[in-house]
Amino acid sequence: xxxxxxxxxxxxxxxxxxxxxxxxxxxxxxxxxxxxxxxxxxxxxxxxxxxxxxxxxxxxxxxxxxxxxxxxxxxxxxxxxxxxxxxxxxxxxxxxxxxxxxxxxxxxxxxxxxxxxxxxxxxxxxxxxxxxxxxxxxxxxxxxxxxxxx
Amino acid sequence: xxxxxxxxxxxxxxxxxxxxxxxxxxxxxxxxxxxxxxxxxxxxxxxxxxxxxxxxxxxxxxxxxxxxxxxxxxxxxxxxxxxxxxxxxxxxxxxxxxxxxxxxxxxxxxxxxxxxxxxxxxxxxxxxxxxxxxxxxxxxxxxxxxxxxxxxxxxxxxxxxxxxxxxxxxxxxxxxxxxxxxxxxxxxxxxxxxxxxxxxxxxxxxxxxxxxxxxxxxxxxxxxxxxxxxxxxxxxxxxxxxxxxxxxxxxxxxxxxxxxxxxxxxxxxxxxxxxxxxxxxxxxxxxxxxxxxxxxxxxxxxxxxxxxxxxxxxxxxxxxxxxxxxxxxxxxxxxxxxxxxxxxxxxxxxxxxxxxxxxxxxxxxxxxxxxxxxxxxxxxxxxxxxxxxxxxxxxxxxxxxxxxxxxxxxxxxxxxxxxxxxxxxxxxxxxxxxxxxxxxxxxxxxxxxxxxxxxxxxxxxxxxxxxxxxxxxxxxxxxxxxxxxxxxxxxxxxxxxxxxxxxxxxxxxxxxxxxxxxxxxxxxxxxxxxxxxxxxxxxxxxxxxxxxxxxxxxxxxxxxxxxxxxxxxxxxxxxxxxxxxxxxxx
Numbered sequence: 001x002x003x004x005x006x007x008x009x010x011x012x013x014x015x016x017x018x019x020x021x022x023x024x025x026x027x028x029x030x031x032x033x034x035x036x037x038x039x040x041x042x043x044x045x046x047x048x049x050x051x052x053x054x055x056x057x058x059x060x061x062x063x064x065x066x067x068x069x070x071x072x073x074x075x076x077x078x079x080x081x082x083x084x085x086x087x088x089x090x091x092x093x094x095x096x097x098x099x100x101x102x103x104x105x106x107x108x109x110x111x112x113x114x115x116x117x118x119x120x121x122x123x124x125x126x127x128x129x130x131x132x133x134x135x136x137x138x139x140x141x142x143x144x145x146x147x148x149x150x
Numbered sequence: 151x152x153x154x155x156x157x158x159x160x161x162x163x164x165x166x167x168x169x170x171x172x173x174x175x176x177x178x179x180x181x182x183x184x185x186x187x188x189x190x191x192x193x194x195x196x197x198x199x200x201x202x203x204x205x206x207x208x209x210x211x212x213x214x215x216x217x218x219x220x221x222x223x224x225x226x227x228x229x230x231x232x233x234x235x236x237x238x239x240x241x242x243x244x245x246x247x248x249x250x251x252x253x254x255x256x257x258x259x260x261x262x263x264x265x266x267x268x269x270x271x272x273x274x275x276x277x278x279x280x281x282x283x284x285x286x287x288x289x290x291x292x293x294x295x296x297x298x299x300x301x302x303x304x305x306x307x308x309x310x311x312x313x314x315x316x317x318x319x320x321x322x323x324x325x326x327x328x329x330x331x332x333x334x335x336x337x338x339x340x341x342x343x344x345x346x347x348x349x350x351x352x353x354x355x356x357x358x359x360x361x362x363x364x365x366x367x368x369x370x371x372x373x374x375x376x377x378x379x380x381x382x383x384x385x386x387x388x389x390x391x392x393x394x395x396x397x398x399x400x401x402x403x404x405x406x407x408x409x410x411x412x413x414x415x416x417x418x419x420x421x422x423x424x425x426x427x428x429x430x431x432x433x434x435x436x437x438x439x440x441x442x443x444x445x446x447x448x449x450x451x452x453x454x455x456x457x458x459x460x461x462x463x464x465x466x467x468x469x470x471x472x473x474x475x476x477x478x479x480x481x482x483x484x485x486x487x488x489x490x491x492x493x494x495x496x497x498x499x500x501x502x503x504x505x506x507x508x509x510x511x512x513x514x515x516x517x518x519x520x521x522x523x524x525x526x527x528x529x530x531x532x533x534x535x536x537x538x539x540x541x542x543x544x545x546x547x548x549x550x551x552x553x554x555x556x557x558x559x560x561x562x563x564x565x566x567x568x569x570x571x572x573x574x575x576x577x578x579x580x581x582x583x584x585x586x587x588x589x590x591x592x593x594x595x596x597x598x599x600x601x602x603x604x605x606x607x608x609x610x611x612x613x614x615x616x617x618x619x620x621x622x623x624x625x626x627x628x629x630x631x632x633x634x635x636x637x638x639x640x641x642x643x644x645x646x647x648x649x650x651x652x653x654x655x656x657x658x659x660x661x662x663x664x665x666x667x668x669x670x671x672x673x674x675x676x677x678x679x680x681x682x683x684x685x686x687x688x689x690x691x692x693x694x695x696x697x698x699x700x701x702x703x704x705x706x707x708x709x710x711x712x713x714x715x716x717x718x719x720x721x722x723x724x725x726x727x728x729x730x731x732x733x734x735x736x
Contacts, residue, residue, distance in 0.1 A: 032735075033347075033348055033735030034734075034736075036735075037347075037348075037349065037734045037735055040347075044334060045331070046330070046331035046334070047347035047356075047733075047734075048333060048345075048346055048347040048355070049325070049331050049334050050347070051336060051347040051348075052334040052335055052336055053335065053346075055336045055337045055338070056337070056338050089551070
């Protein structure tokens with residue numbers, strides 16, 4: 001009987017795993033390894049099993065986000081207007097892939113489907129500022145202006 | 151109507167109250183058990199259905215889609231491994247549609263699989279390779295391939311993620327059978343990979359190195375770390391005195407690898423074979439197992455006298471020891487301080503044995519032939535030079551075949567004696583319950599001065615996960631438990647009541663070392679026959695108790711004094727560390 005109750009409560013606990021991950025990410029901005037280990041202990045799971053869930057969903061981040069978030073639009077209009085080239089430039093400039101953050105913790109790069117700024121294609125949004133018709137040559141200047149902002 | 155053997159047994163009442171169903175397969179009728187999957191039912195009926203992810207006793211994953219069959223009434227082909235069997239099912243397993251689907255599924259697997267079979271440990275022994283040949287695959291699909299580095303972080307295991315077909319057998323085994331769950335599917339879709347929580351690889355995880363995952367892997371994605379090169383180097387080095395020791399389970403696990411009936415005792419043939427390979431001396435690890443029993447029984451007797459701490463828990467199994475150090479750090483005082491038999495053997499060979507032979511301490515090179523991958527970890531992390539290389543049964547077979555030695559043809563040769571005359575020691579340590587049986591026999595003799603009246607200690611024999619027994623030792627009711635399989639261990643300790651036992655034997659692999667993670671590949675490993683073979687060897691011994699082994703008596707008389715003496719402690723005992731924080735992020 002005692003064992004039975006334990007099994008039920010363990011299953012119940014596990015059903016709240018995703019909610020717990022949300023909670024931590026909201027508080028910390030990402031899922032720190034120590035928190036993953038702590039949640040695993042709390043849920044009666046292995047850390048690997050929690051990591052499996054955390055890496056399955058795009059929503060969860062395992063590294064702290066950069067200070068500034070760059071969203072490069074790859075919607076139809078931007079795509080036609082060469083968003084790939086823009087993205088390549090950003091990747092080379094910052095040495096990161098989409099979904100990653102720079103080592104200095106300054107930028108996080110995302111690719112999004114459509115920003116609704118098709119008239120300004122190719123477009124990108126840094127934090128809350130929309131940058132339109134970004135030529136690769138302008139890119140360095142724009143990024144530097146955010147670096148200076150700190 | 152075709153009646154299968156199982157159905158016949160059920161009809162004779164030999165299998166009681168088993169519900170049966172009737173199914174039609176490829177036009178023939180069969181009666182098979184209800185309450186199982188369609189795949190299990192088909193196999194019970196003797197029909198061959200291929201699969202790369204299903205494994206007897208493991209929860210089905212339904213991942214590989216190679217076991218598809220046509221089921222009348224179903225719109226699509228069904229994966230028989232996840233389809234519950236129902237009375238009246240009409241199934242077709244060999245239609246062109248089924249064969250084509252299986253072929254395509256295999257071709258798609260291969261489109262994302264390295265084509266480097268020549269360099270793979272599983273070459274000629276690979277489920278994917280075998281099925282690819284059976285289904286006549288063609289190279290019709292090309293696409294992006296998974297690219298990943300080999301995981302070489304572990305002393306015991308190696309992983310090649312590119313060869314992984316994501317069947318999940320290893321994941322299920324690690325979680326459900328061994329209660330460790332250090333590996334799991336990470337990420338999603340094409341990027342999915344089997345990995346650990348933190349760090350670079352399995353060597354950085356709570357992996358206890360039991361190797362059960364390597365036994366179920368259908369490809370070369372998870373294998374034992376191959377240490378054969380080190381052995382060849384030592385054999386070629388004239389300054390090395392290269393000796394082998396052979397664990398009990400290994401000797402009964404070789405016959406089928408050389409075309410003989412499984413479970414046959416190959417002890418003498420193996421000694422002969424290793425001499426041909428070039429080993430100077432070949433010893434029996436049972437000698438050290440007897441030594442372990444002397445030390446452990448003396449420890450038990452000491453604890454009975456001092457009234458604790460109880461229970462005394464065995465320390466022969468390095469996978470269990472790491473498990474205990476990680477998950478039960480508050481109870482390390484319950485672990486016997488005895489080194490494992492392979493380490494004791496190495497310690498004696500490097501010290502007292504080296505002194506009396508032409509070998510030197512540093513020149514002695516001890517190679518352990520073990521059914522176990524965890525012994526590799528133990529050798530590297532714990533043994534402090536007692537042992538130089540550990541080979542699993544699988545590596546041993548590879549070595550013999552490379553040397554073109556067919557054990558089946560060899561005349562048996564006796565083990566070399568460590569001290570005194572050559573003797574054949576009992577071999578029951580290779581099966582769950584063997585250590586407990588031997589320890590209780592010897593502890594009983596130490597306390598009462600008499601032999602335990604029951605010669606065959608049946609309550610602790612058998613392949614059940616948990617076995618218990620009570621023996622009256624001079625009025626003390628000595629309660630012992632024997633547990634194998636780490637999930638059983640976790641359940642046993644979680645249940646409570648373990649404090650009431652005096653002696654607990656734990657082996658990490660279900661059934662004991664005969665089912666070790668370094669044993670040959672087989673989904674239907676003949677555990678029971680190997681067990682019977684080991685007990686058979688034991689029965690044929692002229693003496694059957696560790697304390698009667700003349701070589702052991704010799705060692706104590708000439709060198710060590712008494713069990714648990716200061717010298718014995720120095721040579722044969724060890725300490726433990728709390729590893730509960732070792733694999734957590736900082």
